[in-house]
Amino acid sequence: MCTLLKVSLINILKLKFKNSTSRQPPVPVTHLSPVINPATGQNPQLPQRQRSKRLVPILLILLVLLFCLVLIRKNTQTAKAPTLNVNRSQYSVNDPSSIWVVVNKGRVLPSDFIPADLAVPNVALRLPSSDPEMQLRKTAATALEQMFSAANQQNVHLMLASGYRSYGEQVSVYSGFVGTQGVQSTDASSAKPGYSEHQLGLAADVEPTDRNCETDPCFAATPEGQWVAANSYKYGFIIRYPKDKQNLTGYEYEPWHLRFVGSALAMQLHGNGQTMEQFFGLPVYADYPANPYQLKIGQ
Numbered sequence: 001m002c003t004l005l006k007v008s009l010i011n012i013l014k015l016k017f018k019n020s021t022s023r024q025p026p027v028p029v030t031h032l033s034p035v036i037n038p039a040t041g042q043n044p045q046l047p048q049r050q051r052s053k054r055l056v057p058i059l060l061i062l063l064v065l066l067f068c069l070v071l072i073r074k075n076t077q078t079a080k081a082p083t084l085n086v087n088r089s090q091y092s093v094n095d096p097s098s099i100w101v102v103v104n105k106g107r108v109l110p111s112d113f114i115p116a117d118l119a120v121p122n123v124a125l126r127l128p129s130s131d132p133e134m135q136l137r138k139t140a141a142t143a144l145e146q147m148f149s150a151a152n153q154q155n156v157h158l159m160l161a162s163g164y165r166s167y168g169e170q171v172s173v174y175s176g177f178v179g180t181q182g183v184q185s186t187d188a189s190s191a192k193p194g195y196s197e198h199q200l201g202l203a204a205d206v207e208p209t210d211r212n213c214e215t216d217p218c219f220a221a222t223p224e225g226q227w228v229a230a231n232s233y234k235y236g237f238i239i240r241y242p243k244d245k246q247n248l249t250g251y252e253y254e255p256w257h258l259r260f261v262g263s264a265l266a267m268q269l270h271g272n273g274q275t276m277e278q279f280f281g282l283p284v285y286a287d288y289p290a291n292p293y294q295l296k297i298g299q
């Protein structure tokens with residue numbers, strides 16, 4: 001852009017300069033009139049007005065160069081903006097108790113895995129606090145409290161719709177969906193028992209307190225959905241199944257399904273738009289493979 005500006009400006013100025021000199025032909029040089037006055041360093045043949053006119057294009061060119069320098073400096077600063085470089089091996093992706101464990105259609109949890117530190121977050125709940133589904137692992141529960149509190153301060157009111165679901169609970173959830181929707185439709189939106197992030201106690205389905213667009217893609221367009229999309233990463237949550245990434249996650253868009261991964265990784269994934277599978281270089285499964293990877297404690 002700067003080059004174009006400069007070329008255009010120089011052409012305009014050349015034309016202007018040519019016109020101005022054609023209007024005022026140079027004073028003929030004679031042996032009686034010295035070109036430069038040694039005392040003043042100026043050409044007495046050029047009137048003061050003409051000398052000032054010649055300064056105008058130079059000043060304009062300097063202004064353009066200054067403008068370009070500011071632009072270049074700004075671009076350089078953008079490129080140098082600090083980027084997070086999370087160490088991919090800081091936590092295990094294969095241990096069910098790790099906050100970075102990756103569960104998908106090709107990576108299955110032990111049926112008896114139960115998180116050790118489940119707690120009920122002090123937030124608006126869809127079900128009674130005695131229901132196990134209203135629990136999350138302690139760190140995720142605390143983060144959810146902080147996130148909902150921040151949302152409340154901005155007049156956005158969120159509720160926990162579903163948190164921890166045991167293997168047994170997922171058996172009834174999955175079979176219930178299969179009964180009403182069939183296997184194919186269910187597999188696009190709900191996990192088989194053992195393949196659900198909800199068994200980790202690190203996944204939270206959230207919704208507006210008025211339950212508008214409950215577990216529906218229209219949640220994304222609500223003020224609550226927009227707030228969650230813009231702010232949840234600050235509290236360590238990611239939208240695990242983003243829009244138009246079914247080929248990378250195995251699931252349809254779920255703007256309500258948040259996965260706690262801690263603030264550093266959430267910030268990284270929010271910043272670069274990657275899924276967990278992309279970031280950790282793990283294979284993606286569109287369907288359940290015959291021999292899934294078995295996640296184990298201690299791996």
Ligand SMILES: [Zn+2]
Nearest residue numbers: 203204205257
């Ligand atoms: Zn969910």
